[in-house]
Amino acid sequence: MRLYDNAVSGNAYKVRLLLAMRSIDYERIQLSVVDRSDREEVLGGKNPALRIPVLELDDGTTLAESNAILCYLAEGTPYMPTDPLARARVLQWMFFEQYDHEPNIAVARYLLHYAEDPDRELIAAKQAGGEKALGAMExxxxxxxxxxxxxxxxxDIALYGYTHVADEAGLSLDDYPGVARWIERVAAQPGHVTIDH
Amino acid sequence: MRLYDNAVSGNAYKVRLLLAMRSIDYERIQLSVVDRSDREEVLGGKNPALRIPVLELDDGTTLAESNAILCYLAEGTPYMPTDPLARARVLQWMFFEQYDHEPNIAVARYLLHYAEDPDRELIAAKQAGGEKALGAMExxxxxxxxxxxxxxxxxDIALYGYTHVADEAGLSLDDYPGVARWIERVAAQPGHVTIDH
Structure with missing residues (x-):
């Protein structure tokens, strides 16, 4: 398998984390999340949304959207339940992650660390949205x-991706003790690797 | 079943559409998407994110996030494939919908039709994001x-929800002929109901 990847993206990290937990070998192709000028050339035909991560299977088929990739890789393992309602509940949290959590926490982190001359008002709005998402998790x-x-x-893997670097978005987990304990619980899972792995 | 619903929400409509296609009877509880002051009282304990739609099953169990509800209701029917890669591809489009499509098209539509004194710059930004999402679909x-x-x-049901009312977001499908033909194809499905049904 081949992963179109980025070293600092929490979305790409989620996929690397599950691949590590499942001991699956793969090749990494690094794409920038700052200079996106090569996206059409590299990802055109692989992901209509032109975003990483994209997983390329051995037969050349590609799959996009971090959480869809996670579900694909988890099928038939303990990381995806078999009970229909539990499966739907897993998806509920994953859609929450992409709608309420990532667009706030990941974007605040990106603006604070990688953007030139970022919009302070936008950072504050994203941080407020991040607090709300952490509150829902708590x-x-x-x-x-x-x-x-x-x-x-x-x-858990999907939500862990950006929650465990919430401090880089200027958010403290001190007010979310349940979330902080859960972070340690996920980090203790067999095969866990860090985001800089 | 009982649906915590809103008559103009495309996210709630997606669920009503699949329930109609599957001929499932249910009760509708209407919540406002403008005055959200009763959310904690009505939805607390039912959806940590305090958003509609929420589906309450006959045993009182609740499920949130429109696309997670769709997956739950589609399992074992032709609306959800059985092949693992096809299932993951369905999820890929559904995550795309909640990340790239809904936050632009639904929000532009909301600002244009339901917000008091909306931010014109924000509407333009959301419309530009909407064009990008429609381009990916095209x-x-x-x-x-x-x-x-x-x-x-x-x-298709998830993406149809807000794409078929893209004109209410100030977006024309004239530049997206493939999307326009697909809209007619979904509208012709057995059991289809309109958003004002």
Missing amino acids: RHLSEHDFLVGDTCTVA | RHLSEHDFLVGDTCTVA
């Missing part, structure tokens, strides 16, 4: 060890 | 009848 994780059921699923 | 639909395989799946 409501669940203050009472549960994992997002769905009693074990680590791709819902 | 790249695929100019050569294919449906988003995944040869039949209508929940990927």
Whole structure:
């Protein structure tokens, strides 16, 4: 398998994390998330949305969207439940991640660390949205060890991607003790690798 | 089943559309998308993100996120493929919808029709994002009848929700002939109902 990747993207990291947990070997092709001028050339035909990560299977088929890739790689493993309602609940958290969480926390982190002359008002708005998303996670994780059921699923891997670097978005987990304990729980999973791996 | 619903929300409409296509009876509880003051009271405990749609099953269990609800209702029907890669491709389009499509087209539509004194610069930015999302769909639909395989799946239902009201977001489908033909194809599916149904 080949992963169209970026070393600092939390979305790409999610995929690397599950590949590591599953001990799957793969090749990494690095793309910039700052200079996107080669996207059409490299990703055209591989992902209509021209974004990384993209997973290329051994037969050349490609699959895009980090959370869709996670679901594909998790099928038939303990990272994806078999019960229909539990599977839907995993997807519920993954759609929440791409709608309420990533567009706030990942964007605030990007603006703070990689953008030239970033819009301070926009950063503040993204941080406020990030706090709301962390609040939604805390409501669940203050009472549960994992997002769905009693074990680590791709819902946890998807949310871990940017939550564990929330400090780089200027957000503290001090007010979210359930989330902070869950971060340690996911980091302790067999095969876990760090984002700079 | 009971649907926490809103008559103008494309996200709620997606769920009503699949329920109609599957001839499933359900009760509708209407919530406002403008006055959200009762969200904690009505949806607290049902959806950590406090958003509609939420589906309540007969045993009281609740499921949130429109696309997760669609996947749950589609399982075991022709609207969800059985092949692992096709299933992942359905999810790819559904995550694209919530990340690139809905936050632009739905928000431009909301600002134009329901917001008091909307930010014109923001509307223009959301419309530009909407054009990009429609362009990604056109790249695929100019050569294919449906988003995944040869039949209508929940990927089509998810994208149809806001694409078919793109004109209300100030976007024309004239430049996207493949998308326009696909709209007619989805509207011709057995059991199809309109958004004001």
